[in-house]
Amino acid sequence: MLERERIFKYHGLGNDFVVLDRRQTGVDIDAELSRWMCDRRRGIGADGVLSLLPSQEGLARMVVHNADGSIAEMCGNGLRCAVKYLVDHLGGRPERIQIETGAGLLACVPGYDATGVTEVDISMGPARLVAPNLPSGATGKPFVEAPIPDHLGLRGTAVSMGNPHLVLLDHPLYEAERLGSVLEHHPSFPDRTNVEFVRVDPDGLTVVVWERGCGLTQACGTGACASAAAAVLAGRLPTDTWLRVTLPGGDLQIRVPSDLSDIRLRGPVDAVFEGVVTIPPAR
Numbered sequence: 001m002l003e004r005e006r007i008f009k010y011h012g013l014g015n016d017f018v019v020l021d022r023r024q025t026g027v028d029i030d031a032e033l034s035r036w037m038c039d040r041r042r043g044i045g046a047d048g049v050l051s052l053l054p055s056q057e058g059l060a061r062m063v064v065h066n067a068d069g070s071i072a073e074m075c076g077n078g079l080r081c082a083v084k085y086l087v088d089h090l091g092g093r094p095e096r097i098q099i100e101t102g103a104g105l106l107a108c109v110p111g112y113d114a115t116g117v118t119e120v121d122i123s124m125g126p127a128r129l130v131a132p133n134l135p136s137g138a139t140g141k142p143f144v145e146a147p148i149p150d151h152l153g154l155r156g157t158a159v160s161m162g163n164p165h166l167v168l169l170d171h172p173l174y175e176a177e178r179l180g181s182v183l184e185h186h187p188s189f190p191d192r193t194n195v196e197f198v199r200v201d202p203d204g205l206t207v208v209v210w211e212r213g214c215g216l217t218q219a220c221g222t223g224a225c226a227s228a229a230a231a232v233l234a235g236r237l238p239t240d241t242w243l244r245v246t247l248p249g250g251d252l253q254i255r256v257p258s259d260l261s262d263i264r265l266r267g268p269v270d271a272v273f274e275g276v277v278t279i280p281p282a283r
């Protein structure tokens with residue numbers, strides 16, 4: 001018997017996801033199935049798959065699968081998609097919901113129009129400079145505007161939003177394609193890393209993100225948070241004010257407190273389609 005499953009497709013600024021509601025069964029997908037679902041020619045096509053599983057504390061637990069089958073601790077655009085899916089299918093208009101993620105239980109405030117959720121404001125938790133998935137995991141010392149080993153003249157700041165990021169301030173955005181994959185696999189990061197190429201503007205940032213496990217994407221929520229945190233840390237942007245972060249897919253709003261304790265991310269979200277897929281037995 002071939003397996004069939006109802007799937008939902010969402011995006012946040014063109015960063016697109018297949019959403020699977022597995023709260024009844026509690027069974028997650030494997031790496032092979034996430035690769036097939038993300039495949040843009042032979043599968044459904046997406047940057048990642050979001051499995052929604054049962055949670056004791058929140059409305060659901062979100063597991064993020066990258067296009068290469070790896071699992072990410074967190075995904076900012078994905079979390080907005082999960083909120084829209086959950087709230088629009090729940091009925092009612094809750095003011096605030098909580099979702100369990102690899103970066104902890106996160107509070108999300110949906111914004112509505114007549115059709116349902118159109119944007120979400122998320123308390124993303126701390127931007128960490130010392131974390132096991134950063135170079136600081138080995139040294140105990142924050143890696144801030146530090147020279148990147150084996151890349152002469154290149155400096156970066158390593159920030160964990162649950163998932164790892166290497167932020168290159170004032171680095172040409174067009175370099176993302178050439179350098180992204182090399183830096184994703186840099187040996188200083190034990191679990192690979194996302195890489196942000198950032199231009200600091202007078203009123204915000206322009207950012208291109210090379211994402212771990214999927215390459216260049218239209219937008220990355222955790223990447224926007226990590227970039228804003230690095231720019232604030234460098235004294236290049238103010239704290240406690242909404243900052244514009246422009247990505248290829250559009251703008252996010254990010255707010256960074258001076259102690260980096262809880263980064264806020266606000267941005268739009270859209271449903272694309274829903275349907276039933278037949279999962280091929282051998283992929």
Ligand SMILES: N[C@@H](CCC[C@H](N)C(=O)O)C(=O)O
Nearest residue numbers: 072075076077163220221222
């Ligand atoms: N696009 C996401 C991040 C998805 C996970 C990332 N590729 C990783 O492996 O950490 C976002 O919006 O944050």
